[in-house]
Amino acid sequence: MPEPVLGILTLYLNEAKQLEEKGVYQRMITQGKRIGLDVFVFTPMDVHSSKELIHALVYDPQTGKWSRKWRPFPQMIYDRCRIQRSARFQQLLRFRSKYNHMTFLNRPLRNKWTIHQTFSQKSRFRQHLPETLLYHSSADLLRILKSSPVIYIKPASGTGGRGILRIEKLKDSRGMFDIQGRRQDRRIITPRKVSLSRLNSIVRQWCIGGRFLVQQGIPLRLPGGRFHDYRMLIQKNGQGKWEMTGMAGRIGAARSVTSNLHGGGHAVRAETLLRDWLGSADKADKAMKASEKLGLEAAAFLEDSFGALCELALDLAIDHEGRIYVLEVNPKPAREVFARSGDSETYRKALLRPLEYALWVYKNKNTAPPVSSKTEE
Template identity: 60%
Template structure:
């Protein structure tokens, strides 16, 4: 009998067949072999729906190259597909509908607004959620900016810092607008009175593009650069949620976000939190509280939306050490750890989904064996 098979589901980045995270998949393929798991990569485009077969991408360690082979469907599917504005994303929706009965390591998480509303229902999380509302009209922004001196405007499905705006109220009554466009380019800062604010934002089509208005947390370091923390929470080889690691991110100069793709840099959480809080003992307590919160959030979201295997939580920690959940990412990258110099955390981040896949496969096998024994013991039931 062959090894259990894990299929990593992804999307081509373009019509030339480029895959976004191929180096990560290569490492997963090699690590899977050592664990006793066969790993291949595929996209919805590679599926033959009539024959229920997949034209898979397979990494060959002997030749250190990728090849293609026709394969049966895997025992488990690890969905790494991120939102795309393309025909490829429509193919993904069709695949998920057609094969939703298969064993997925992770189900689809909802958009930022739905996740926020779900979490707001739980009293234990409310204090950690910056107040957020859907942008339905200019009045929504006006009310928020009057209530809070700093607000962020975020696309409901945006990733990587694209299309985010930061609006800060100054003592003279003017408002500073900063941000990034949909290509992550930093836009020129603008300072306007309230009477001109909405006019300046008109080109962003905030309502039709489905934006959120979120309470801002002051996170500028002494050098003027913003910072936050990326926490990776994953299932381990026993199906239990654990914090794999947490790293600090410092945004590029003039950037309103800390995203690495936008020019940010990664540092260890210990170094950044110690610098921000100033007291080592307090910083250690905050770190422990953040880890406990991360596990609670991940477990709750899995109960709410179905099986998950990993989540990245973007956290802000204010000067008082209070923890704020800025965003939840169900398809996290791992580069933050390698850039922060945490090689062991990076290795664990790659291996844990594989260990969880094996555990899930064993649980399924165990249930099947128990069911067979039950049927044989009670043939008439």
């Protein structure tokens, strides 16, 4: 009996057809063979639409080499495509539309603003959301600055800590603000002090050409001056149930306003960082359990709202009192944070779970929850 086939759908990073997560896919293909799942990688560019064939990237664990082979369409698709400003992304949208009838393990989520609005519908989640507005004018900036001495400006769509400004109202200085951040290419902006009128001008310029959020800042600065947060990975398991795979702490690079690993941050075990941050192992354990409960409920709610999902990463802020805030939700999460924190078992599990879930979907002839009509922006 032939093995079930899973196609990992991704996008090339450039015209040279480089893949961002090739090493991850290599490990997943190897693990897939061990559990009886045939896995290959492809992009929309590799589809021969008239023949319904795919010029797939295939990895052979025995030789350690990649090759190209023409393959029929897989029974299931695991969508790893992140938003790009490119013709490749437009090609992806057409692919998703044309092959919408196929079994996708995961469907796209919407942008950060729509996810925030969706969470805001339920009191269960409202208490865990930083105050957030969609930026239209200086009035939005001033509204959140009145209630929060620190705010962030972030793109409504985007990942990796790009295009983020951190603004802090300085104490004992009349109407002056400290401003720092990261540009779209992740370069750190040197901190500087500006007046309110200058701040309004900078933010207006920053937000030209896109949609941006103004968000309340949560106090996350460690004693050494670096910022931190927590990455929690929620995945479907081999029984089709949501489960927390793991949680890790992220500490940002020096002078960085974000904790993203791509921006030079480093990872540590969540329980270690939480114990130091909250002051005791008991408080850390309580925060971990509350975070897990929140993450499982959030995943189920977002799946009900947007359609089939197989995994989500929640970026969490936890303040000194142990209050938990959802900063972002990432439906295409990297899992290197666990490898970098030294938690090799959680990293292995994070790679294996989508494969085990794919087998469950195949064996149950289950197309997962219904397809949403909403599209990614």
